[in-house]
Amino acid sequence: xxxxxxxDMKSPPPFPDEVLERIxxxxxxxKDRSAVSLVSKDWYNAERWTRTSIFIGNCYSxxxxxxxxxxxxxKSVTIKGKPRFSDFNLVPPNWGADIQAWLFAFASAYPFLExxxxxxxTVSDESLEFLSLKFSNFKALxxxxxDGFSTDGLAFIASxxxxxxxxxxxxxxxxxFSGNWLCCFPENFTSLEILNFANLNSDVNFDAxxxxxxxxRSLRVLKVNKNIQLGQLQRLLVKAPQLTEIGTxxxxxxxxxQQYAELACAFNHFKNLxxxxxxxxxxxxxxxxxxxxxxNLTFLxxxxxxxxxxxxxxxxxxxxxxxxxxxLDTVGDAGLQSVGSSCPLLEELRVFPADPYSQDIFHGVTxxxxxxxxxxxxxxxxxxxxxxxxxxxxxxxxxxxxxxxTHFRLCIMNPHQPDYLTDKPMDEAxxxxxxxxxxxxxxxxxxxxxxxxxxxxxxxxxNLETLxxxxxxxxxxxxxxxxxxxxxxxxxxxxxxxxxxxxxxxGMERYESMRSLWMSACNLTMNGCRLLxxxxxxxxxxxxxxxxxxxxxxxKVYVYRSVAGPRSDAPSFVLTL
Amino acid sequence: xxxxADNSSMNFDETALTLGLPGKSRPSVGEKSGVKREFxxxxxxxxxxxxxxxxxxxxxxxxxxTEPAKSPASKAQVVxxxxxxxxxxNTIKSCKYVKVAVxxxxxxxxxxxxxxxxxxxxxxxxxxxxxxxxxxxRMNDGKPMDLVNGSEYVPTYEDKDGxxxxxxxxPWKMFVESCRxxxxxxxxxxxxxxxRHTPCYKFPF
Numbered sequence: 001x002x003x004x005x006x007x008d009m010k011s012p013p014p015f016p017d018e019v020l021e022r023i024x025x026x027x028x029x030x031k032d033r034s035a036v037s038l039v040s041k042d043w044y045n046a047e048r049w050t051r052t053s054i055f056i057g058n059c060y061s062x063x064x065x066x067x068x069x070x071x072x073x074x075k076s077v078t079i080k081g082k083p084r085f086s087d088f089n090l091v092p093p094n095w096g097a098d099i100q101a102w103l104f105a106f107a108s109a110y111p112f113l114e115x116x117x118x119x120x121x122t123v124s125d126e127s128l129e130f131l132s133l134k135f136s137n138f139k140a141l142x143x144x145x146x147d148g149f150s151t152d153g154l155a156f157i158a159s160x161x162x163x164x165x166x167x168x169x170x171x172x173x174x175x176x177f178s179g180n181w182l183c184c185f186p187e188n189f190t191s192l193e194i195l196n197f198a199n200l201n202s203d204v205n206f207d208a209x210x211x212x213x214x215x216x217r218s219l220r221v222l223k224v225n226k227n228i229q230l231g232q233l234q235r236l237l238v239k240a241p242q243l244t245e246i247g248t249x250x251x252x253x254x255x256x257x258q259q260y261a262e263l264a265c266a267f268n269h270f271k272n273l274x275x276x277x278x279x280x281x282x283x284x285x286x287x288x289x290x291x292x293x294x295x296n297l298t299f300l301x302x303x304x305x306x307x308x309x310x311x312x313x314x315x316x317x318x319x320x321x322x323x324x325x326x327x328l329d330t331v332g333d334a335g336l337q338s339v340g341s342s343c344p345l346l347e348e349l350r351v352f353p354a355d356p357y358s359q360d361i362f363h364g365v366t367x368x369x370x371x372x373x374x375x376x377x378x379x380x381x382x383x384x385x386x387x388x389x390x391x392x393x394x395x396x397x398x399x400x401x402x403x404x405x406t407h408f409r410l411c412i413m414n415p416h417q418p419d420y421l422t423d424k425p426m427d428e429a430x431x432x433x434x435x436x437x438x439x440x441x442x443x444x445x446x447x448x449x450x451x452x453x454x455x456x457x458x459x460x461x462x463n464l465e466t467l468x469x470x471x472x473x474x475x476x477x478x479x480x481x482x483x484x485x486x487x488x489x490x491x492x493x494x495x496x497x498x499x500x501x502x503x504x505x506x507g508m509e510r511y512e513s514m515r516s517l518w519m520s521a522c523n524l525t526m527n528g529c530r531l532l533x534x535x536x537x538x539x540x541x542x543x544x545x546x547x548x549x550x551x552x553x554x555x556k557v558y559v560y561r562s563v564a565g566p567r568s569d570a571p572s573f574v575l576t577l
Numbered sequence: 578x579x580x581x582a583d584n585s586s587m588n589f590d591e592t593a594l595t596l597g598l599p600g601k602s603r604p605s606v607g608e609k610s611g612v613k614r615e616f617x618x619x620x621x622x623x624x625x626x627x628x629x630x631x632x633x634x635x636x637x638x639x640x641x642x643t644e645p646a647k648s649p650a651s652k653a654q655v656v657x658x659x660x661x662x663x664x665x666x667n668t669i670k671s672c673k674y675v676k677v678a679v680x681x682x683x684x685x686x687x688x689x690x691x692x693x694x695x696x697x698x699x700x701x702x703x704x705x706x707x708x709x710x711x712x713x714x715r716m717n718d719g720k721p722m723d724l725v726n727g728s729e730y731v732p733t734y735e736d737k738d739g740x741x742x743x744x745x746x747x748p749w750k751m752f753v754e755s756c757r758x759x760x761x762x763x764x765x766x767x768x769x770x771x772x773r774h775t776p777c778y779k780f781p782f
Contacts, residue, residue, distance in 0.1 A: 088657030145662070171664045199664050254706075283687050303665070306674045306687075330674075356659045356666070386659060413659045470658065496655070 020046040030055055052076060057515050059097050059121065060540065063564035064105030076115035076140075077106070083518045083558055084468075085493055086120055087145060090520055090556065092546065094571050098122045098148070100130070101569075107134040115140040115166075122146065128153030132160035140166035140194075150175035151202065158184035166194035179204030179227075185212050192216040196223040198247045198278060203227045214239045223247025226280040226304075231259055237266040246270070246293075248278035251286050251305075264289040277301035284311050291318040299324040303352050309334035316342035324348040329364035329386060336369030340376025348382035349373055356386070356413065367394035374401035381439075382407040389420040390447060395429035405437040409444035415471035415496070418448040425449055431456035434464075444468035454478035458485025466491040476503035483507035493518040501528030504557075508532060511539050516560035524554040526577075532559065533577035540566055541577045673753055679707050679730070679761040690753045696745055700732060703761065729764040 024046050027033055037047040053076040056062060067074075081097025083090075099121050106113055113135045123146050131138065138161050143149075151174070157167065158181050182204040185192075192212070197204070204227070213219060213236050220243055222236065228249030237243070255263065263286070270293040282305045294300075297319050302312070303326040312327065312335040322343045327335065329351050339346065351365055367390045374380060380402040390412050399405065410429075418425055426447035434440060434456050441463055445453060449472035457464065458481035465488050473479065479499040482489065483506055492514065500523035511517055526543065533541035544556035566576040673690040686706055693699045732744035736755045744752070744759070 085657065087662045088660045089663070090657045171662065173663060281689070285684060285686070308676075352665060353659060353661060356661045386661075411659055415655065415658065470660075495657075 017042070017046060021050045025050045028053070049073060053115075054078070056080065058560055058562075059102070060564065060567055061515070061560060061562045064102050066563060068105050068109035072109070074106075074110050075113060076117075077102075077110075077113065078117040078119075079121060080119045081121035081146075083493070083516065084120070084491075085495065085518055085520065090495065092544065092573060093147075094122075095544075095574065096122070096567065096569055096571065098124070098127075098569065100124065100127045103127055103130050103134070111135065112137045114138060115142075117142040117144075118146055119144045120146065122148040123153070124148050125150055125153035125156070129156040129160075132156045135161075137163055139163050140168075142166065142168040142170075143172055144168075144170045145172060147173040151177050151179070151181045151200065155181035155184045158182065159186070162186075162189065163191055164189075165191055167192070168194055168196045169200060170196060171199050174200075176200050176202045178202050182212065183208040187211075187215075190215045190217065193218045194221040195219065196221065196247065198223040198225050200225050201227075206232050210235055210239065217242070219243065221245040221275075223277060224249045226250045226278070229253040230255055230263060230286065234259070234263045234266045237270070241269045243270065244272055245275035246273060246278075247301075248276075248280075250280045251278075252281035252283065255286070260286075260289070264292075267291075267293040271295065273297060275299040275301070277304075279305035282307065282311075284314075287311060287315055290315065294318040296321055298322060301326045303328060303350065306330050306354060307335070308332070309338065313338035313342070319343065320345075322346055324382075326350040326352065328352050328354045330354045331365075333365055333369035333372065336365060337372040340372040340374070343377055345379060346373070346377035347379050349377070349380060350382075350384040351386055352384075353386040353413065364388055367391050370394065370398055374398040378402060379404070381405050384409040384411075386411045386413060388413050389417070390426065390429065391419045391421050392424065392426060392428040392432070393419075393421075395426075396432040399433050399436040403436050404439060405433065406439050407442040408433050408437065408440060409442065409468070410446055411444065412447040415446075416448045417446075425452070427452040427456065431460075434460035438463065440464055442466040445472055446470060447472075450474045451478035451481070454481045458482050461486055463488055465489060467493070469494045469497055471496045473497045473499060476500055476506070479503035480506040483510050490515045492516075494520070494522060496521040498523055501525060501531070504528055505532060505535075508535055511536065511559055512561050514561070516558065518556075518558050520556040522557075524557050525552050526554050527552070529554045529557055530577050538562070542567070542570070543575045543577065545573050545575055673756075675734075675756055675758050677703060677706070677759040677761070680763045680766065682707060688759070690756060695749055696752075700744075703732070703759075707761070730761040731764050732759065733762050734759045 020042065024033075024036060024043075027036060033047055033051060037044045048070050049072065051071050052073055054067065054071055054074050056067070056077070056079045059079050059081045079099070079102065082095060085091060086095070097120060099118060107130070111134070114137055116131065116138075117140070121143075123143060128149055131141070133156075141157060141161075141164070149172075154167075154169065157164065179200070179202045182197075185208070189212075193216070195212075204225070206228070209224070209228075210232075213222065219240050222240060222243055223245070224233070224236070224247060226249050228236075230249075230251060230253040233248055237246070267289050273293045274296060276290065276293070276297055276299070279302060294315070295318070298321055300315075300319060300322055302315075306328060307315075307330060309332045312331040316322070316338050319342065323345055325339060325343065325346060325348070327339075327350070336351070339349065351369075353364060355363055365385070365387050367387070370383075370385055370387070370390075371394055374397070378401065381404045383405065384407075387410075390410065395410075412426070419429075426445075427450055429447070430443070430445055430449070430453045433443070438460075440461055443457070443461065443464060443466070445468070451474045454473060454477075457467070464486045467482065467486070467489060469492075476499055479494070479497070480503050482492070483503075489510070490513075495518075497519075499519065504519065504524055505528065507517070529541050529543055533539070538561060540558075540560055540562045542558045543554045544558070546555065567574070570576055674687050675690060677686045677688055688699070688702065688706070690699070693702065733741050734744055734752070734756045735758045736742050737757060739757075741760070747755075
């Protein structure tokens with residue numbers, strides 16, 4: 001560039017906007033796009049004109065108007081709503097996160113919207129009808145952990161969304177009136193590629209389902225609910241040999257020899273299956289039919305299948321390429337031994353409790369199961385582990401074996417439980433994790449923990465982004481450490497810990513660089529929260545006030561940054577300070 | 578069970594970690610340090626929520642209170658803990674699956690005891706389950722079974738202590754709670770488990 005140019009002349013850009021936009025359209029990563037938009041005004045504009053997919057991690061951090069003003073050409077929207085602890089009933093119903101206002105805005109700004117992915121949002125049947133009617137090019141709907149709608153709403157989508165490719169209804173708390181919604185797909189509708197209704201409870205019309213599967217030749221993901229019996233599953237599989245992901249229904253039905261053979265034959269065709277789930281009420285008798293389909297399996301979700309250790313061992317023997325495994329703790333430590341020996345490529349393990357409220361320590365898994373997995377699966381980097389006993393020594397060995405953990409979520413189910421061998425707090429376990437696993441992004445702690453745990457986290461967990469804390473810590477100092485020492489922390493959720501106003505206020509400067517902070521059943525008062533709100537006007541400081549608590553106590557506090565200002569739709573029990 | 582929970586809370590006191598707020602006195606009876614609410618408060622919370630939540634799909638969130646039989650009185654159950662999502666609680670709620678072995682059958686079956694409300698229901702179901710097995714045996718062997726002299730089977734179970742018991746002695750609920758596995762023993766083997774008044778179930782083999 002010629003530096004001696006006359007300052008009054010505006011220097012032309014090095015290349016036309018169209019070229020910059022063309023180049024930027026190849027950038028898909030959110031973080032990269034954020035970075036690009038900060039380079040210069042030109043780049044900011046080029047970026048906003050070329051962004052087609054938007055991710056909103058907290059629906060109240062921004063308003064629909066701001067979004068549509070900045071990004072004119074969005075085709076795909078992902079929005080997350082309620083705080084994560086709403087999954088565990090800590091957030092009262094009717095809290096908010098309603099999608100309708102967004103849909104109104106999108107109907108005029110993005111009439112050609114194609115994808116909507118929602119997590120922990122409230123979605124009414126009216127919204128689903130609106131969606132199905134106003135967006136003629138709508139292709140993909142994914143609802144995870146949402147509420148507020150019923151199967152009637154799904155009927156609208158089925159009836160009206162002529163270009164639908166994906167319908168993914170997962171783990172939602174909805175009213176399940178009937179399975180008739182499935183009949184609403186028109187007979188000339190053939191575009192479906194992904195269909196997941198595994199967590200719906202009512203019966204669907206099997207004939208309608210069978211016809212749908214037959215005519216959707218591009219269907220690659222089919223996850224049915226547990227009302228679909230084995231014989232019916234076999235008929236579906238025969239119609240859709242191109243499936244790469246299968247969620248079976250119930251595995252309990254009595255089959256005669258011929259039916260058994262037909263089922264085995266059907267599964268035998270699935271050489272390219274990479275995901276398998278469902279298997280409700282599975283019995284050993286029928287497990288072998290799956291084996292031929294498991295050769296290329298990378299994700300096996302057995303979290304709804306009550307298996308014992310020997311049954312799991314046999315299945316895993318056929319899954320050499322497994323990368324992700326979800327199981328129930330009924331498989332026991334012995335089952336986890338077989339994970340360690342059969343799945344060398346395993347990267348993710350989730351062990352869910354079959355009986356979370358039982359005090360019986362003879363059920364479930366212990367530290368030895370986890371150890372066994374760590375010895376055999378050196379690539380393990382994601383774990384979610386529910387157990388009733390753990391030791392510091394075991395965890396230290398586990399992370400020595402698997403130093404690449406990015407997600408470590410340990411849930412010792414009895415609150416305040418110490419190392420059962422030494423009776424000491426579990427501080428050293430989490431100390432070992434953060435010292436050894438330098439790539440750690442997400443951590444959930446449990447067991448008896450003092451402030452020492454948080455000192456360790458603050459000192460070593462420099463890449464930590466998400467931290468979940470329950471029944472832990474000794475004083476404000478613990479929380480203060482973390483807020484001070486973890487520069488990349490974005491989400492902090494705390495319940496039942498002795499952290500008070502001093503801790504809350506120590507992080508004042510931090511919260512603007514975080515997505516959100518949740519604190520419930522801690523030692524916060526209304527005054528402390530008011531002070532925070534006063535000092536930090538760009539934060540929304542919300543207190544959920546339920547009748548039982550005293551007036552000055554702030555029982556549930558949700559703090560988040562927002563460019564949209566305080567909520568305009570807050571219910572009466574949400575106080576914005 | 579309850580004594581184990583009591584022991585662990587006593588250990589907490591002995592290690593003298595101050596998990597509570599400094600200077601704040603807390604009621605010590607029946608309360609775990611660090612847990613803010615006493616059990617009765619939590620119960621009230623749950624019930625309150627139950628009134629607010631009138632959806633048909635009130636799935637599992639009140640499970641903590643509505644199944645008192647499953648939790649020892651000394652353990653206060655906490656809202657939303659362990660952090661297991663509601664839909665998951667539903668899928669695994671009836672998790673009283675036990676293995677059923679029948680002497681002579683080549684493989685075992687599993688039944689969910691929660692599905693039944695009485696011994697008769699369970700045994701009827703087992704009858705139909707295992708008649709199928711035996712038929713298959715017949716087809717494989719090519720030998721006809723002598724159906725006239727059907728074998729008599731005695732239903733037994735292994736309880737939590739590892740002892741083999743006769744099915745039918747204790748109340749149904751107690752049986753469901755303590756049963757770990759079932760075995761239908763050939764009556765010729767079932768010596769000493771009962772007397773001539775012992776019920777023998779004739780399976781239509």
